[in-house]
Amino acid sequence: xxxxxxxxxxxxxxxxxxxxxxxxxEYVRSLVNPWDLFAMVVFAxxxxxxxxxxxxxxxxxxxxSQTTPWGLWIGFDMLCGVALAAGGFTLAAAVHVFGLERxxxxxxxxxxxxxxxxxxxxxxxLADLGQPWRVWYPLAISWGTTSVMFEVGWCVAxxxxxxxxxxxxxxxxxxxxxxxxxxxxxxxxxxxxxGVMLSTLHQSSLGSLFxxxxxxxxPLWYSPMxxxxxxxxxxxxxxxxxxxxxxxxHRVFRDRLGRVEHDLSxxxxxxxxxxxxxxxxxxxxxxxxLVASHRLDLLATPLGAWYLVELLGFVGLPCALFAFGVRRxxxxxxxxxxxxAVVGVVVHRLNVSLVAFDYALPVRYVPSWMEVAVSxxxxxxxxxTFRFIVNRMPILGDESAPHS
Amino acid sequence: MSYDRRKFLKMAGxxxxxxxxxxxxxxxxxxxxxxxxxxxxxxxxxSCRACEAACAEFNQxxxxxxxxxGGFPGRRETSTTAFTVxxxxxxxxxxxxxxxxxxxxxxxxxxxxxxxxxxxxxxKTPEGPVVYHADLCMGCRYCMxxxxxxxxxxxxxxxxxxxxxxxxxxxxxxRGQAPSCTSVCPTGxxxxxxxxxxLDEARRRVYGEGSRYVAHIYGERESGGTSWLYxxxxxxxxxxxxxVGETSPTQLTETALNAVPLVMTxxxxxxxxxxxxxxxxxxxxxxxxxxxx
Numbered sequence: 001x002x003x004x005x006x007x008x009x010x011x012x013x014x015x016x017x018x019x020x021x022x023x024x025x026e027y028v029r030s031l032v033n034p035w036d037l038f039a040m041v042v043f044a045x046x047x048x049x050x051x052x053x054x055x056x057x058x059x060x061x062x063x064x065s066q067t068t069p070w071g072l073w074i075g076f077d078m079l080c081g082v083a084l085a086a087g088g089f090t091l092a093a094a095v096h097v098f099g100l101e102r103x104x105x106x107x108x109x110x111x112x113x114x115x116x117x118x119x120x121x122x123x124x125x126l127a128d129l130g131q132p133w134r135v136w137y138p139l140a141i142s143w144g145t146t147s148v149m150f151e152v153g154w155c156v157a158x159x160x161x162x163x164x165x166x167x168x169x170x171x172x173x174x175x176x177x178x179x180x181x182x183x184x185x186x187x188x189x190x191x192x193x194x195g196v197m198l199s200t201l202h203q204s205s206l207g208s209l210f211x212x213x214x215x216x217x218x219p220l221w222y223s224p225m226x227x228x229x230x231x232x233x234x235x236x237x238x239x240x241x242x243x244x245x246x247x248x249x250h251r252v253f254r255d256r257l258g259r260v261e262h263d264l265s266x267x268x269x270x271x272x273x274x275x276x277x278x279x280x281x282x283x284x285x286x287x288x289x290l291v292a293s294h295r296l297d298l299l300a301t302p303l304g305a306w307y308l309v310e311l312l313g314f315v316g317l318p319c320a321l322f323a324f325g326v327r328r329x330x331x332x333x334x335x336x337x338x339x340x341a342v343v344g345v346v347v348h349r350l351n352v353s354l355v356a357f358d359y360a361l362p363v364r365y366v367p368s369w370m371e372v373a374v375s376x377x378x379x380x381x382x383x384x385t386f387r388f389i390v391n392r393m394p395i396l397g398d399e400s401a402p403h404s
Numbered sequence: 405m406s407y408d409r410r411k412f413l414k415m416a417g418x419x420x421x422x423x424x425x426x427x428x429x430x431x432x433x434x435x436x437x438x439x440x441x442x443x444x445x446x447x448x449x450x451s452c453r454a455c456e457a458a459c460a461e462f463n464q465x466x467x468x469x470x471x472x473x474g475g476f477p478g479r480r481e482t483s484t485t486a487f488t489v490x491x492x493x494x495x496x497x498x499x500x501x502x503x504x505x506x507x508x509x510x511x512x513x514x515x516x517x518x519x520x521x522x523x524x525x526x527x528k529t530p531e532g533p534v535v536y537h538a539d540l541c542m543g544c545r546y547c548m549x550x551x552x553x554x555x556x557x558x559x560x561x562x563x564x565x566x567x568x569x570x571x572x573x574x575x576x577x578x579r580g581q582a583p584s585c586t587s588v589c590p591t592g593x594x595x596x597x598x599x600x601x602x603l604d605e606a607r608r609r610v611y612g613e614g615s616r617y618v619a620h621i622y623g624e625r626e627s628g629g630t631s632w633l634y635x636x637x638x639x640x641x642x643x644x645x646x647x648v649g650e651t652s653p654t655q656l657t658e659t660a661l662n663a664v665p666l667v668m669t670x671x672x673x674x675x676x677x678x679x680x681x682x683x684x685x686x687x688x689x690x691x692x693x694x695x696x697x
Binding site for chain 2: 054055056057058059060062064065066067069070093096097098099128129130131132134135137138141142143144146147148149150151153189192193194196197200201204205208209210211212213214215216224227357
């Protein structure tokens with residue numbers, strides 16, 4: 001019986017580590033704020049649907065059909081989630097491999113965003129799989145080596161592990177196992193190299209998934225270059241996401257920054273310069289794919305107009321804004337460009353997977369409100385987990401000054 | 405047979421999963437390229453739909469609905485409970501007779517579904533039929549994305565769902581019997597036999613003297629070739645037989661997968677080289693010493 005009562009040392013530990021040093025009552029009171037209340041409402045709707053999907057089946061929750069096997073959970077949660085999480089490998093490579101040390105302070109949050117992005121993408125995938133309890137089959141039971149999906153599965157599983165290992169020094173430090181964390185941190189360069197390799201493979205392969213359906217994807221979006229377009233746009237998305245996320249974090253978590261310099265501007269401008277170059281390449285790669293499709297006539301159709309919106313509005317425009325903003329040292333403009341580029345990658349992924357897919361069907365797929373509710377809940381859960389971790393573990397501040 | 409192949413692939417995979425992708429991608433043994441096939445002569449079909457009934461009986465599916473007066477309104481599709489359906493074509497043939505086409509899995513020579521399956525739940529058997537191992541399927545539905553004919557159907561309404569499709573009566577064929585649909589066809593519209601022999605037969609009918617057939621054998625080259633072959637005297641599109649191109653979809657992803665071993669071999673040394681270049685003379689300041697890498 002005595003073992004059930006908490007030892008005296010545990011209570012303060014819990015208070016310091018979980019409740020941010022507040023008494024339980026104070027902590028609960030701190031949750032009464034517009035954002036946390038909004039999150040609770042989102043979870044109250046999304047979580048029962050997520051659970052219900054496993055009890056009642058995909059048909060009861062989604063608008064998927066025999067002609068539209070992949071919907072919002074693959075198109076948004078998986079494809080967009082993984083692309084927007086690309087900042088993890090991009091920034092890790094920049095700092096740990098290319099030696100661009102001045103971006104050091106944004107690597108950890110980028111890696112955390114990456115890890116959580118993959119984690120919640122996998123949660124979305126679990127909802128989408130018909131038999132999610134078999135999700136590990138491609139890893140251990142039966143190897144479909146001719147399948148792009150097989151390659152994606154392996155890479156995502158391995159890279160999520162890599163991201164977890166990259167993030168774990170902060171986790172271990174929070175748990176009071178900082179020494180172990182320091183040992184793990186020595187693996188950083190090796191993990192980064194493996195991470196870049198795995199990311200190159202699966203970021204492009206998420207596009208390759210669509211290579212074998214040429215007849216079902218609108219000619220403007222189908223291209224043998226899909227893997228390259230997915231990879232390059234993922235880098236643009238990753239860089240833009242780091243700009244957006246670090247700019248938001250800088251405001252929201254001001255007290256967590258510790259001794260880190262408070263002026264983000266040089267970093268944002270540097271990242272913006274990189275993003276401008278990447279989007280510039282992407283713009284011309286897309287032009288190449290467009291010309292090679294030999295279907296410029298389709299630009300005069302409604303879907304063609306939408307293609308031009310994607311190309312000019314979500315690749316060309318942010319590219320120009322990045323370049324202009326960096327030249328004028330206008331940080332605000334760079335942030336606007338980053339936000340447009342982030343939306344742009346979402347638009348591209350949804351276009352390939354939903355809009356261009358089976359574009360000629362008389363009845364088009366539109367996600368059910370329940371699919372949307374689950375996706376919103378997963379994004380909200382990602383943000384809440386990010387906040388939980390940043391408020392407790394040494395992510396944003398100087399690494400030598402963990403929260404105490 | 406399939407077990408041995410699986411075991412071999414596992415071993416090959418242990419040596420390098422992605423290197424194994426290339427030989428495994430070149431699926432299709434001599435037997436499966438000239439395996440069992442069916443020639444559908446749509447000019448002989450009278451839409452008695454005995455094939456539908458026989459299919460439903462063998463696969464323990466609900467009996468197909470009776471043909472309503474004046475025919476079914478609109479096209480019917482195969483479903484999780486009907487692996488084959490006979491549809492009336494939009495155009496009439498000679499003498500104004502309607503034309504019908506039976507729809508089912510075409511059992512491609514290089515099936516996109518099997519190449520897309522990450523767990524080999526869909527398998528192109530060495531004998532020819534494309535079969536489904538329900539015990540392996542995790543329900544990713546990539547086969548449904550891959551199939552150019554839209555054949556695999558999913559049991560969305562079930563909590564434990566599976567893919568359902570025609571298996572070319574693989575069990576019956578194993579016992580030396582013809583598929584249930586072809587064995588009941590009263591007019592010879594469905595002819596079961598070896599693919600090479602049926603192609604010869606189809607050519608005789610299509611290109612023979614006084615032929616009214618459209619000069620094309622659907623399935624000879626479609627999507628890299630299929631086991632089911634169609635000939636008709638009306639436009640193929642009017643029978644719901646879509647122009648899908650001749651490229652085998654498996655080729656389209658093979659190129660991308662072939663890049664995998666390259667990236668795995670080239671990226672690490674390239675990145676380590678960049679690391680060494682970027683950290684020249686900086687080892688004293690950085691926590692990572694080269695020997696720890």
